[in-house]
Amino acid sequence: xxxxxxxxxxxxxxxxxxxxxxxxxxxxxxxxxxxxxxxxxxxxxxxxxxxxxxxxxxxxxxxxxxxxxxxxxxxxxxxxxxxxxxxxxxxxxxxxxxxxxxxxxxxxxxxxxxxxxxxxxxxxxxxxxxxxxxxxxxxxxxxxxxxxxxxxxxxxxxxxxxxxxxxxxxxxxxxxxxxxxxxxxxxxxxxxxxxxxxxxxxxxxxxxxxxxxxxxxxxxxxxxxxxxxxxxxxxxxxxxxxxxxxxxxxxxxxxxxxxxxxxxxxxxxxxxxxxxxxxxxxxxxxxxxxxxxxxxxxxxxxxxxxxxxxxxxxxx
Amino acid sequence: xxxxxxxxxxxxxxxxxxxxxxxxxxxxxxxxxxxxxxxxxxxxxxxxxxxxxxxxxxxxxxxxxxxxxxxxxxxxxxxxxxxxxxxxxxxxxxxxxxxxxxxxxxxxxxxxxxxxxxxxxxxxxxxxxxxxxxxxxxxxxxxxxxxxxxxxxxxxxxxxxxxxxxxxxxxxxxxxxxxxxxxxxxxxxxxxxxxxxxxxxxxxxxxxxxxxxxxxxxxxxxxxxxxxxxxxxxxxxxxxxxxxxxxxxxxxxxxxxxxxxxxxxxxxxxxxxxxxxxxxxxxxxxxxxxxxxxxxxxxxxxxxxxxxxxxxxxxxxxxxxxxxxxxxxxxxxxxxxxxxxxx
Numbered sequence: 001x002x003x004x005x006x007x008x009x010x011x012x013x014x015x016x017x018x019x020x021x022x023x024x025x026x027x028x029x030x031x032x033x034x035x036x037x038x039x040x041x042x043x044x045x046x047x048x049x050x051x052x053x054x055x056x057x058x059x060x061x062x063x064x065x066x067x068x069x070x071x072x073x074x075x076x077x078x079x080x081x082x083x084x085x086x087x088x089x090x091x092x093x094x095x096x097x098x099x100x101x102x103x104x105x106x107x108x109x110x111x112x113x114x115x116x117x118x119x120x121x122x123x124x125x126x127x128x129x130x131x132x133x134x135x136x137x138x139x140x141x142x143x144x145x146x147x148x149x150x151x152x153x154x155x156x157x158x159x160x161x162x163x164x165x166x167x168x169x170x171x172x173x174x175x176x177x178x179x180x181x182x183x184x185x186x187x188x189x190x191x192x193x194x195x196x197x198x199x200x201x202x203x204x205x206x207x208x209x210x211x212x213x214x215x216x217x218x219x220x221x222x223x224x225x226x227x228x229x230x231x232x233x234x235x236x237x238x239x240x241x242x243x244x245x246x247x248x249x250x251x252x253x254x255x256x257x258x259x260x261x262x263x264x265x266x267x268x269x270x271x272x273x274x275x276x277x278x279x280x281x282x283x284x285x286x287x288x289x290x291x292x293x294x295x296x297x298x299x300x301x302x303x304x305x306x307x308x309x310x311x312x313x314x315x316x
Numbered sequence: 317x318x319x320x321x322x323x324x325x326x327x328x329x330x331x332x333x334x335x336x337x338x339x340x341x342x343x344x345x346x347x348x349x350x351x352x353x354x355x356x357x358x359x360x361x362x363x364x365x366x367x368x369x370x371x372x373x374x375x376x377x378x379x380x381x382x383x384x385x386x387x388x389x390x391x392x393x394x395x396x397x398x399x400x401x402x403x404x405x406x407x408x409x410x411x412x413x414x415x416x417x418x419x420x421x422x423x424x425x426x427x428x429x430x431x432x433x434x435x436x437x438x439x440x441x442x443x444x445x446x447x448x449x450x451x452x453x454x455x456x457x458x459x460x461x462x463x464x465x466x467x468x469x470x471x472x473x474x475x476x477x478x479x480x481x482x483x484x485x486x487x488x489x490x491x492x493x494x495x496x497x498x499x500x501x502x503x504x505x506x507x508x509x510x511x512x513x514x515x516x517x518x519x520x521x522x523x524x525x526x527x528x529x530x531x532x533x534x535x536x537x538x539x540x541x542x543x544x545x546x547x548x549x550x551x552x553x554x555x556x557x558x559x560x561x562x563x564x565x566x567x568x569x570x571x572x573x574x575x576x577x578x579x580x581x582x583x584x585x586x587x588x589x590x591x592x593x594x595x596x597x598x599x600x601x602x603x604x605x606x607x608x609x610x611x612x613x614x615x616x617x618x619x620x621x622x623x624x625x626x627x628x629x630x631x632x633x634x635x636x637x638x639x640x641x642x643x644x645x646x647x648x649x650x651x652x653x654x655x656x657x658x659x
Contacts, residue, residue: 040427040472144378207423214372214417215437215488216410225436229427 044233047309054305061298064291068114077105079112080263088281097287101277106270110287113265118295120181120266121246125239127185132192133235137223139193140200150193158190166258175261184249192238199231233310240303244296251292267292321528322348322371322496323391328552329366330381336601337381340366342552348496353522353529355543357536357575361597363552364532368498371530372415373397373405392496411441414489418501420481424473430457430484431469437491456487459524460517479510483517490521497522498530503538515542536579540564545633548572551597551608558634568628568636568654571609607639615640615650 048054072079075096083103091098097106139150166183173179203209204227212226228235247267253259254268255275262269267288274285329341341363348354356364369375370382371390382388382398390397392413397405409415414437417423424433434453439446450469457465460483473481482502489497499518503511519542522529533539539546540560547557548571556569567573577591595612598604607613610620620639628641639645640655647655 207417207419208425210374211415211417211423211485211488212425212436213374214409214415216406216408216440217436218406218440221440225428226425230425232427 044306044309048305051305051308053301054309057298057301057305060294061302064114064295064298065118068111068118071111072108075105075107075111077108079104079108079265081105088277088284090281091283098281098283100270100273100284101281106284106287109265109270110267110291113267113270113288114291114295116177116260116264116266117247117250117268117292118243120177120184120250121243123181124185124188124246125242127181128189128192128242129235129239131185132189133196133228133231134223135189136193136196137200137227137231138219140197141204141219141223141227147197151197154190154193157187160187162187166253170258175258177260177264180250180253180259184246184253188242188246192235192242195234195238196228196231199234200227203227203230236310237303237307240299240306244299247292247295247299319350320347321350321393322530323389324367324371325389325391326383327367327370327388327390328383329363329370329375332379332381333601338600339603340552340600341370342600342603344549344552344554346547346554346557348528348530350495351522351526351528352544353519353531353542355531355533355539355546356549357533357539357546358549359534359597361600362549364534364549365500366552367549368415368500368530368532371397371498372409372413373400373402374409374415407441410437410489410494411492412494413496413498414492414494415498415500416482416485416489416502419505420478420485421505423485424476424481424488426473429470429472430476433473434469434484434488434491437488441492452491453487456491457484459490459521460484460487462487478506479513482506482510482514486514486517486521490525490527493525494527496528496530498532500532501534502531503535504533511538518542536575548575551603552600553608553637555609555638556634556636558631558636562631562634566630566634566653568630568634568641569638570613570615570640570654573651573654574612607637615646617645 077095081104083099086095086099086103088101089095089099089103095105095107097110100106100109135150135154139147165186169183169186170179173182209222209226212222217225250259250266251268251271254266255272257272259268260266270288271285271292274281274288277284324344324346327341327344328339331338331340344363344367346354356367358364366375375382388398392408397408400408424430428436431450431453434456435446435449438444438449438452442449444452454465454469457469462468462480462483468476468480473484476484482505486502497518502518503514506514515538518529518531521527529542531539531543543560545557545559546563547554548563548569549555550571556563556567556572558567563572564576567576574591574593578593580590593612598608598611604610604621606619606621606623607625610616613620617639619642623639625637625639625642627635627637629635640647640650645655
């Protein structure tokens with residue numbers, strides 16, 4: 001009895017009165033699409049962003065790159081200027097990283113050398129990516145003789161002793177940034193080709209590849225439009241891991257004297273000349289090495305974050 | 317007389333596998349008239365899909381042999397598709413002859429927007445700008461009755477349901493207004509209510525665009541409402557063909573009868589057991605010399621195992637390959653009106 005009385009209390013009914021008016025489907029349509037669609041890459045970015053270490057890597061990389069380009073402007077020094085009175089200075093207000101054995105400002109040289117190192121790393125990666133993914137896709141998609149030829153060629157290149165190839169090429173082409181890039185990327189795409197081929201072998205059986213063929217898409221179009229975008233995830237991780245690899249090889253080659261030629265410089269070349277002064281002026285080796293380590297660390301953190309973010313199985 | 321748009325003559329397809337050569341299609345002849353629907357019906361592995369892929373030239377060239385010793389021909393508007401180069405076929409695929417596949421979940425590229433995928437075939441076959449192609453894609457999406465087409469155009473396949481994806485696939489296939497659409501089990505992966513919608517849609521669009529449809533399916537229920545003619549395939553051969561009425565009411569081949577009896581009917585008593593055909597289709601690496609259906613046929617005779625039956629013609633459209641129609645055959649215990657006026 002009490003319940004019934006409560007329900008008919010006048011003041012409560014007054015408040016809700018207008019809520020019970022019939023409005024039908026006015027102003028609404030059942031067909032509206034609620035959320036804006038999240039693209040694949042937006043979703044990848046969302047997952048990447050939630051990975052603190054990866055974001056740390058990305059910020060670190062941005063800072064390093066900024067330093068390389070803004071640094072020389074701020075320090076106001078010329079990386080080639082030799083001051084005979086200022087040899088082997090310790091870090092000071094004027095020379096932030098000190099000077100080298102010829103009296104050149106080490107900070108500016110580290111910045112300029114870093115550009116060369118990263119430039120070489122990116123160039124080699126680009127060549128590796130383009131050749132590797134196209135040949136890999138072609139081998140995987142075409143199969144048969146084409147596949148055999150490409151893969152045997154890969155094995156041939158992969159079995160050449162790396163150092164000998166680089167030495168011979170630097171003898172033939174001379175020591176320059178170009179010959180270094182050429183030598184390093186000559187064999188580097190072999191791994192990418194194998195990886196992409198494996199992926200394509202899986203993907204080409206997918207119905208949408210058949211469907212694309214049924215639409216009259218050519219082989220090139222199928223590779224570029226359908227197959228590679230679907231392997232992009234794995235290729236991206238490969239790329240981010242390859243850049244530090246190339247920076248490292250460049251440093252190594254410059255260190256043993258096969259890299260860029262003075263007065264041009266790179267982190268490897270700087271480390272090489274710093275090493276000679278190690279007993280007395282360790283900072284000359286220390287600074288280039290720190291930069292190499294930071295850059296490689298940042299790339300690895302990004303690569304790690306990307307491989308997690310791109311893995312569709314971890315998608316939530 | 318209807319105009320024949322496609323004529324397949326003596327088509328045989330073999331695959332070279334590790335186990336040996338598999339004769340998937342063994343001498344198939346048929347034709348397709350302009351604007352009609354031809355259904356190819358049969359169990360899994362009887363060569364339906366291989367036949368349709370052979371028409372499209374989509375079979376893997378290295379392991380496949382088309383034609384065998386006797387020359388095969390696939391005449392499209394009088395031109396032999398088997399003699400075309402890969403480039404010429406690429407120009408025909410998608411613009412003149414299109415195909416939709418069984419599984420809409422995997423037939424769309426997950427990394428491309430729906431609009432781009434529809435526009436793709438338009439861009440491949442016509443020289444128009446991408447913006448115009450996308451406009452046409454929008455029309456196509458509206459044509460296949462996807463609501464909010466403008467927004468849907470910008471979405472990715474994973475945002476579509478199964479039925480919508482199949483609609484999108486149809487939009488992709490029809491974007492260039494082909495003369496022939498080959499639908500390879502277009503409704504198998506969909507649930508029953510959506511199946512009916514998709515079949516209706518294909519039927520409507522067929523009238524609108526005046527195209528011929530080859531419907532490959534194992535579902536006789538789907539066939540009944542849309543097909544004009546039916547051909548029943550078994551073990552790589554066409555065992556019976558006829559108009560829809562002839563196949564459904566006067567079928568003359570025991571295999572067709574078996575297929576029809578295994579379809580549940582609305583008046584089936586729930587205490588009855590639904591008929592199911594025992595056994596599996598033969599191994600096509602060593603195809604039998606006689607009738608391939610003989611081992612599973614309850615009316616099988618000795619001759620069935622040794623010699624392939626000749627084709628008997630019953631009407632303008634209906635033909636059947638079965639020894640039961642031979643005057644000497646034992647007709648006792650056969651279902652009603654299976655054997656008519658022996659000639």
